[in-house]
Structures are given as C-alpha cells and as structure tokens.
Amino acid sequence: MSVSYKPVIWNRTKMIYDGVLLSAICIYILLFLKVGPRLSPALHDVDLPTQRMRAFGSLAFLMLTVVLAIGPLARIDTRFLPLLYNRRHFGVMTAIIAATHAYYVLGWYFSFSPTPQLTALLTSNTSFTSIAGFPFELFGLFALIVLTILAVTSHDFWLSFLTPPIWKAVHMSIYLAYAAIILHVTLGALLDRHDLALGLLLFGGLALLCTLHLIAGRRETEMDATASLEAPEKPWIVVGDLSEIAEGRAIIGAAPGGERIAVFRSKGGLSAISNICSHQNGPVGEGKVVLGFITCPWHGYQYRPDDGCSPPPFRERIRKYRVQLKGSCVLVDPEPLPLGTKLEPVPIPGELLVATATPAKQGGA
Numbered sequence: 001m002s003v004s005y006k007p008v009i010w011n012r013t014k015m016i017y018d019g020v021l022l023s024a025i026c027i028y029i030l031l032f033l034k035v036g037p038r039l040s041p042a043l044h045d046v047d048l049p050t051q052r053m054r055a056f057g058s059l060a061f062l063m064l065t066v067v068l069a070i071g072p073l074a075r076i077d078t079r080f081l082p083l084l085y086n087r088r089h090f091g092v093m094t095a096i097i098a099a100t101h102a103y104y105v106l107g108w109y110f111s112f113s114p115t116p117q118l119t120a121l122l123t124s125n126t127s128f129t130s131i132a133g134f135p136f137e138l139f140g141l142f143a144l145i146v147l148t149i150l151a152v153t154s155h156d157f158w159l160s161f162l163t164p165p166i167w168k169a170v171h172m173s174i175y176l177a178y179a180a181i182i183l184h185v186t187l188g189a190l191l192d193r194h195d196l197a198l199g200l201l202l203f204g205g206l207a208l209l210c211t212l213h214l215i216a217g218r219r220e221t222e223m224d225a226t227a228s229l230e231a232p233e234k235p236w237i238v239v240g241d242l243s244e245i246a247e248g249r250a251i252i253g254a255a256p257g258g259e260r261i262a263v264f265r266s267k268g269g270l271s272a273i274s275n276i277c278s279h280q281n282g283p284v285g286e287g288k289v290v291l292g293f294i295t296c297p298w299h300g301y302q303y304r305p306d307d308g309c310s311p312p313p314f315r316e317r318i319r320k321y322r323v324q325l326k327g328s329c330v331l332v333d334p335e336p337l338p339l340g341t342k343l344e345p346v347p348i349p350g351e352l353l354v355a356t357a358t359p360a361k362q363g364g365a
Contacts, residue, residue: 013086025059025063025093028055029059033055037051052104060094060098065205067094070090085299092154098143099147131187136187139180140181142180146180147174147177150173150174164279186202235334235335236334237253239261240253242330242352245264248288249289250264251330255332259336262274264285270325271320271323273303273318274320276318277298278316279316282301283298292304292305293305301316306343319337324346328352
C-alpha cells in the first residue's frame with residue numbers, strides 16, 4: 001500500500017517478478033527466431049518479418065493464457081499466489097507484446113500502398129459472408145483495443161475512480177479479448193496454414209484454461225453451498241475449533257446466506273471480519289497478520305483487527321463480526337456490524353493458549 005498514487009510501487013519481489021518475466025520473453029523470442037526455423041518446417045522457408053509476427057503473436061496468446069490461468073490456479077493451490085501478486089504487470093506486458101505483433105503486421109502487409117495502414121486494414125477484406133475469407137483481422141484489432149484499455153486502467157487510480165465493481169466489470173472483458181484472439185487465429189493463420197502445432201497451442205491452451213476455471217469454480221461453489229453449522233444459541237454459527245487456527249492466520253466459515261467470514265488469531269485474541277477485501281475482492285482469510293494488521297494475500301492491503309479499517313491515511317474498510325469462544329469452539333454471529341465498528345479481539349483463555357499452541361491445520365473452509 002502507498003500513501004499516494006505512484007506509477008509503480010517497486011519492491012524486491014516486483015523487480016524479481018518483472019525480471020524473470022522479461023527474461024522469459026526474450027528467451028522465447030530468440031528461440032522462436034533462431035531455433036524455430038531449424039525445428040519446424042512451417043518456419044523454415046518463411047521470411048524474417050513474418051517470423052517476427054508469428055513470434056510475438058504466439059507469445060501474446062501464451063502470455064494471455066497464463067494471465068487468465070493464474071486466478072484459478074491461486075484458488076486451487078495457494079502456492080501460486082506469488083504469481084497473482086504482480087499479475088497486472090504481466091497483463092501490461094501482454095498488451096505490449098500484442099501491440100508489437102500488430103506493429104509488425106501493419107508494417108509488412110499494409111505499408112506498400114498510398115492507403116493509410118489502419119484504413120487498409122479495415123477495408124482491404126470485406127468477405128463477411130465467407131468463413132474461409134472472413135476478415136479475421138477485425139477480431140485481432142478488437143482484442144488489441146481491449147488489452148490496451150485494460151493495461152491503461154490497470155493502475156489503482158482507475159480502480160478508485162471507477163469504483164471496484166465497475167473496474168472489475170471492465171476488466172472481465174479480458175475474456176472477450178481471449179475469445180476474439182481464438183477467432184483471430186482460427187480464421188486466419190490456422191485456416192491458411194493447417195499448422196498442427198499452432199492448433200495444439202491454440203486449443204490446448206483453451207482447454208487447459210477451461211479445465212482450471214471449472215475446477216476452481218466447482219470448489220468455490222461447494223464452499224458457498226456448505227454453510228457453517230448453527231450453534232445452539234442462535235444466530236451464532238460454528239466456524240471451527242481454536243486448534244485449527246495458527247497464530248497470525250485464520251479459519252474461514254460460511255454464513256447461511258453464503259457470506260464467508262474469516263476468524264483471525266493474533267496476540268492471544270480472535271477477530272472476525274469479512275473474507276472479501278475491499279480492494280479487489282481478494283480472500284482476506286487466506287492472508288496473515290503482518291505487523292499487527294490483517295493482510296490480504298493478493299495485493300497486500302491491510303486492515304486493523306479491531307475495526308476492519310485500513311491504517312491512516314487509507315480509507316478502505318471491511319465488515320466486522322462478533323465472535324465468541326465456547327470451550328475451544330469458535331462461534332461467530334453472521335450479522336455484520338456497521339462499517340468502522342470497533343470491537344476488541346476476544347481474548348483466548350490461558351489454558352486454551354497452551355492447549356492449542358500447535359494447530360492441527362492452518363486455514364479452513
């Protein structure tokens with residue numbers, strides 16, 4: 001988190017992330033241009049400008065596939081969370097690679113006539129009634145426009161200006177861009193060359209992405225459908241046992257309406273807050289307590305355990321819930337308190353602190 005908006009808030013993790021990403025991009029392009037023609041008949045007799053187009057075009061598709069896979073992978077296995085931390089940089093890089101592909105296409109196919117390049121792109125092919133000759137370029141142009149808009153609005157300034165719901169809705173259009181790229185390649189290069197490797201790359205990536213989203217979606221649906229048990233004292237619900245919560249971590253329960261609630265254990269006390277981060281709806285309960293603040297695992301947004309508010313000068317807030325202990329059983333009132341309500345952590349009795357010093361597991365559902 002930063003006190004004021006900055007173009008990029010650099011830290012060691014981000015520099016390593018971007019360094020690895022840039023290195024991988026360079027290695028892919030070099031391998032494609034230098035080694036690819038020796039291994040692939042489809043590239044052997046192709047001129048260099050066309051090779052460059054294909055190199056950057058295939059890389060843009062691969063990168064976008066990875067960007068879209070990071071989300072479900074992080075839901076399936078928390079070890080992928082480091083990839084999620086700086087995914088916006090990954091997305092901006094993808095837009096730049098896609099723009100480079102378009103630059104080489106315009107510079108090679110539309111530069112040798114008096115007609116302006118963009119005009120030639122939009123008017124040179126109007127075979128809208130033919131599948132084989134359909135103007136596939138339009139799908140590529142649409143995808144590039146979407147990726148550019150998403151890259152420009154990726155900064156937190158736009159998140160705050162547009163509000164999280166609108167910003168999130170705008171950025172969901174990345175799936176429209178992905179679908180447009182599938183059509184762009186299928187109706188263009190794939191129909192033209194009948195390249196098996198390209199087909200495997202295209203539809204293999206699509207199948208992998210669909211599978212990951214289905215697996216992650218099923219797990220999320222099962223979690224939402226399984227509400228925490230009701231306690232004898234209504235309206236309290238049983239979230240779990242104190243022994244399940246590691247120090248500085250949380251256990252996550254589900255209210256009857258599906259709202260997820262995270263109960264954190266820190267400095268001998270328990271605090272219950274909404275599991276939804278106010279930044280980008282990240283799963284706060286999968287994060288940890290850092291320097292006394294509950295920290296979202298997605299982008300590091302922090303909240304005070306006692307009132308759910310970010311430390312000044314930040315204004316983000318998430319809802320608090322009442323929590324109590326019945327023996328070692330952790331109960332939560334599923335009715336949220338008004339935003340900003342201060343509620344001191346519930347102290348853990350000394351005998352339970354000793355008995356639950358080594359939790360049986362961390363986190364929960």
